[in-house]
Amino acid sequence: MGPIESLPRNEAGIAAVLPLIRQRLGDRLATGEAVRAQHAQTTTWLVQQPPDAVAWPETTAEVAGIVALCAEHRVPVIAYGTGTSLEGHVNAPAGGICLDLMRMDRIREVHAEDLDCTVEPGVTRSRLNAHLRDRGLFFPIDPGADASLGGMAATRASGTNAVRYGTMRENVLGLEVVLADGRVIRTGGRARKSAAGYDLTRLFVGSEGTLGVITGITLRLHGIPEATAVATCAFPSLGAACDTVIATIQSGIPVARIELLDPVAIGAVNAHARLGLAVMPTLFLEFHGSPSGVAEQAAAFGEIAADLGGTDFAHASRPEDRGRLWKARHEFYWAGLALRPGARGLSTDVCVPISRLADCVTIAAERAAAEGFLAPIVGHVGDGNFHVMLLVDPADAAEAARAGAYVDWLADLAIGMGGTCTGEHGIGQGKRGYLAAEAGEAVSVMAALKAALDPLGILNPGKVLPP
Amino acid sequence: MGPIESLPRNEAGIAAVLPLIRQRLGDRLATGEAVRAQHAQTTTWLVQQPPDAVAWPETTAEVAGIVALCAEHRVPVIAYGTGTSLEGHVNAPAGGICLDLMRMDRIREVHAEDLDCTVEPGVTRSRLNAHLRDRGLFFPIDPGADASLGGMAATRASGTNAVRYGTMRENVLGLEVVLADGRVIRTGGRARKSAAGYDLTRLFVGSEGTLGVITGITLRLHGIPEATAVATCAFPSLGAACDTVIATIQSGIPVARIELLDPVAIGAVNAHARLGLAVMPTLFLEFHGSPSGVAEQAAAFGEIAADLGGTDFAHASRPEDRGRLWKARHEFYWAGLALRPGARGLSTDVCVPISRLADCVTIAAERAAAEGFLAPIVGHVGDGNFHVMLLVDPADAAEAARAGAYVDWLADLAIGMGGTCTGEHGIGQGKRGYLAAEAGEAVSVMAALKAALDPLGILNPGKVLPP
Numbered sequence: 042m043g044p045i046e047s048l049p050r051n052e053a054g055i056a057a058v059l060p061l062i063r064q065r066l067g068d069r070l071a072t073g074e075a076v077r078a079q080h081a082q083t084t085t086w087l088v089q090q091p092p093d094a095v096a097w098p099e100t101t102a103e104v105a106g107i108v109a110l111c112a113e114h115r116v117p118v119i120a121y122g123t124g125t126s127l128e129g130h131v132n133a134p135a136g137g138i139c140l141d142l143m144r145m146d147r148i149r150e151v152h153a154e155d156l157d158c159t160v161e162p163g164v165t166r167s168r169l170n171a172h173l174r175d176r177g178l179f180f181p182i183d184p185g186a187d188a189s190l191g192g193m194a195a196t197r198a199s200g201t202n203a204v205r206y207g208t209m210r211e212n213v214l215g216l217e218v219v220l221a222d223g224r225v226i227r228t229g230g231r232a233r234k235s236a237a238g239y240d241l242t243r244l245f246v247g248s249e250g251t252l253g254v255i256t257g258i259t260l261r262l263h264g265i266p267e268a269t270a271v272a273t274c275a276f277p278s279l280g281a282a283c284d285t286v287i288a289t290i291q292s293g294i295p296v297a298r299i300e301l302l303d304p305v306a307i308g309a310v311n312a313h314a315r316l317g318l319a320v321m322p323t324l325f326l327e328f329h330g331s332p333s334g335v336a337e338q339a340a341a342f343g344e345i346a347a348d349l350g351g352t353d354f355a356h357a358s359r360p361e362d363r364g365r366l367w368k369a370r371h372e373f374y375w376a377g378l379a380l381r382p383g384a385r386g387l388s389t390d391v392c393v394p395i396s397r398l399a400d401c402v403t404i405a406a407e408r409a410a411a412e413g414f415l416a417p418i419v420g421h422v423g424d425g426n427f428h429v430m431l432l433v434d435p436a437d438a439a440e441a442a443r444a445g446a447y448v449d450w451l452a453d454l455a456i457g458m459g460g461t462c463t464g465e466h467g468i469g470q471g472k473r474g475y476l477a478a479e480a481g482e483a484v485s486v487m488a489a490l491k492a493a494l495d496p497l498g499i500l501n502p503g504k505v506l507p508p
Numbered sequence: 509m510g511p512i513e514s515l516p517r518n519e520a521g522i523a524a525v526l527p528l529i530r531q532r533l534g535d536r537l538a539t540g541e542a543v544r545a546q547h548a549q550t551t552t553w554l555v556q557q558p559p560d561a562v563a564w565p566e567t568t569a570e571v572a573g574i575v576a577l578c579a580e581h582r583v584p585v586i587a588y589g590t591g592t593s594l595e596g597h598v599n600a601p602a603g604g605i606c607l608d609l610m611r612m613d614r615i616r617e618v619h620a621e622d623l624d625c626t627v628e629p630g631v632t633r634s635r636l637n638a639h640l641r642d643r644g645l646f647f648p649i650d651p652g653a654d655a656s657l658g659g660m661a662a663t664r665a666s667g668t669n670a671v672r673y674g675t676m677r678e679n680v681l682g683l684e685v686v687l688a689d690g691r692v693i694r695t696g697g698r699a700r701k702s703a704a705g706y707d708l709t710r711l712f713v714g715s716e717g718t719l720g721v722i723t724g725i726t727l728r729l730h731g732i733p734e735a736t737a738v739a740t741c742a743f744p745s746l747g748a749a750c751d752t753v754i755a756t757i758q759s760g761i762p763v764a765r766i767e768l769l770d771p772v773a774i775g776a777v778n779a780h781a782r783l784g785l786a787v788m789p790t791l792f793l794e795f796h797g798s799p800s801g802v803a804e805q806a807a808a809f810g811e812i813a814a815d816l817g818g819t820d821f822a823h824a825s826r827p828e829d830r831g832r833l834w835k836a837r838h839e840f841y842w843a844g845l846a847l848r849p850g851a852r853g854l855s856t857d858v859c860v861p862i863s864r865l866a867d868c869v870t871i872a873a874e875r876a877a878a879e880g881f882l883a884p885i886v887g888h889v890g891d892g893n894f895h896v897m898l899l900v901d902p903a904d905a906a907e908a909a910r911a912g913a914y915v916d917w918l919a920d921l922a923i924g925m926g927g928t929c930t931g932e933h934g935i936g937q938g939k940r941g942y943l944a945a946e947a948g949e950a951v952s953v954m955a956a957l958k959a960a961l962d963p964l965g966i967l968n969p970g971k972v973l974p975p
């Protein structure tokens with residue numbers, strides 16, 4: 042993790058463009074300090090770099106108009122959703138216009154019969170699911186935050202259900218995108234598959250606002266499973282828990298969720314949600330299917346877990362118990378922070394081939410402990426993805442530096458195991474330094490794509506590509 | 509379908525590059541007429557445009573060296589696998605060097621514990637599956653031909669299992685690619701998911717050799733299911749069969765395969781494989797899971813089918829019967845051709861949102877019949893994808909013109925229903941004319957990507973992008 046630097050500002054362009062945008066949006070353009078600071082909120086350790094103004098467009102045409110003006114005046118445009126990204130994605134190192142897309146919050150279409158819908162970027166995942174529930178449908182991708190679907194597409198988000206349902210990569214069928222010159226395109230479509238031309242949808246998914254601004258998203262939906270079962274299981278060691286995950290995945294049990302919490306994380310959720318779980322490495326699981334299918338999956342998992350030393354195998358069949366357990370898991374970020382009042386949470390994110398998971402988690406936990414960090418570990422371990430949340434005193438520069446060195450080390454470790462420096466949080470500003478180590482010469486191709494689609498470099502500058 | 513034109517040839521460059529490649533490859537470079545014609549084989553109606561020479565590189569370094577030479581001399585490079593593409597992907601409208609990659613046929617690594625493997629582009633899907641069988645693993649993507657995995661990645665192939673396992677889009681984890689200037693990059697990796705930078709893997713998957721030459725493919729593997737059941741079910745109408753598919757998908761039954769054959773197609777496979785099926789619209793299904801899970805899926809499907817008029821519901825539980833049924837399905841192309849000896853098969857391919865499937869198939873069949881075409885229809889209908897195979901007398905120019913008009917009309921129909929002009933065959937030369945209608949302004953973004961990654965235009969010229 043290198044220092045986050047400011048980039049050169051185009052003061053004349055910024056001064057020129059603000060009144061032009063104000064003409065169009067009126068009081069939906071704000072330049073007050075508090076609003077600007079709020080839109081540089083990065084939820085984590087990164088220095089805040091506020092934009093010069095925040096705009097609230099309400100239509101694709103308004104977004105296109107603002108982007109065209111910004112292109113004409115060479116002014117940065119930073120797309121913004123709920124501000125819950127973790128790697129500085131919404132910072133404005135060269136200033137510019139923050140496009141707060143949360144007023145573009147219409148659910149444009151739901152095609153229940155085709156299991157798809159089209160939404161605007163400001164719809165959050167929980168609002169979409171509330172809207173879908175009566176139709177027996179749900180959208181499975183659930184990052185920790187109640188993020189906007191535009192932000193989730195932009196960062197290629199995933200979460201606890203990805204092991205079964207995939208990530209945003211697999212669940213976005215098509216996009217509406219405003220290009221860097223203000224033109225609007227549509228990518229993909231509503232057909233389940235297509236071999237028609239280059240896969241622009243997947244190019245924009247995960248591009249973190251650096252190649253275009255997403256103004257519409259067509260999502261793949263899933264039927265709410267007939268039956269759902271939840272289980273927890275404790276293990277004598279992180280290694281035993283991870284080995285159980287590996288064996289479960291290899292045996293083809295279609296788990297919907299398989300989440301690891303280390304003893305520190307269990308302590309945090311016990312305190313936060315009064316769960317009373319044994320303070321041991323623990324897996325939280327969910328099974329989806331028919332009633333008999335769910336029972337069969339749970340039994341098959343139980344056998345594997347017992348063979349590997351699992352204890353305290355507990356089912357939660359009542360919806361309220363299931364909800365309480367998963368609520369605790371989803372609120373882990375806040376539970377973790379509460380372990381050390383006043384601390385910042387530096388939540389890092391790696392993903393490795395599943396055969397390396399036990400090693401990677403164990404080594405990561407040992408080193409965090411050896412360095413004296415209070416650092417709960419949670420993971421979407423069915424994918425080989427886990428997070429170490431370092432709780433750092435923001436006033437202690439030496440501790441922050443050691444935390445940064447730990448994050449560097451963990452990224453290297455994961456890359457060396459054939460994994461990635463980020464399974465789901467994205468590169469943003471914080472992980473740009475690792476991209477070359479992971480992607481090598483392919484970074485030059487990414488740079489060529491950026492130059493082709495955003496030749497003026499106005500879209501979310503200072504993100505993704507190495508400095 | 510417009511005429512397939514030749515493009516300007518760089519005679520001097522071609523003359524200069526041939527001896528240089530011969531120095532490197534010796535007799536692994538051929539310029540004989542028969543070999544060149546064989547490598548312009550397009551399996552379908554398109555005019556053959558042979559390359560000037562065929563090269564058989566054996567390593568990534570050799571591919572990189574040839575591409576660098578071709579770049580220096582501005583000579584086209586056309587990657588070639590089994591030559592089973594259907595839209596003229598391997599034609600050489602500007603001449604140039606055909607890179608036959610079938611001698612790059614090593615299975616580089618199998619990580620059974622991670623459910624992945626890395627292969628060279630010349631490994632065919634059946635050879636990979638023979639190699640994996642003893643480890644309890646399989647690779648599910650199965651286009652009609654025993655295609656090469658490099659070609660399957662390049663065309664974003666799918667097949668009968670895509671409804672459950674996805675297409676090449678979902679099953680390629682990473683690639684090794686030779687760029688247009690001869691540099692070699694690696695994209696993606698072995699982690700199940702990643703949010704690290706732009707999704708180059710998905711950009712090259714389906715780019716049909718126009719953005720780079722694929723020399724290595726890391727694939728996602730799956731465990732051979734514990735139990736497999738096969739069923740067939742006949743219906744009184746295409747509409748009833750499609751409605752059954754729609755209801756099956758909507759109900760969340762995780763069918764592994766659900767294939768439609770219209771009565772003409774049933775007649776063809778009956779004759780070819782002596783199946784003795786009732787000559788009615790028929791679904792072929794396969795279920796994967798545990799023994800009880802498979803039985804439950806088959807029973808749930810049976811109820812839906814019976815409600816919608818399905819009859820002749822037959823299980824095939826013996827492996828040899830299952831194999832015979834699917835072999836018949838996979839050999840449909842040859843069975844269809846045999847319906848009209850001497851005819852060419854013009855096999856077209858559209859995909860629509862599943863709610864439109866019954867309409868689209870019914871209208872397509874009615875129009876083919878009204879126009880007097882002998883035209884069996886088969887489809888991977890769980891994805892909304894189907895093929896109409898027009899059997900056309902190659903000596904009858906008027907009939908060929910009417911067939912071309914039918915293909916144009918069907919592409920328009922599918923696009924108008926929110927679908928795509930190609931679910932799995934790709935654009936190649938044959939469907940370039942439809943891409944603008946389907947993708948609109950997004951085509952300009954595809955052109956910008958092509959210009960960024962292949963500025964000299966040497967990679968498979970005259971493909972994908974509209975003329």
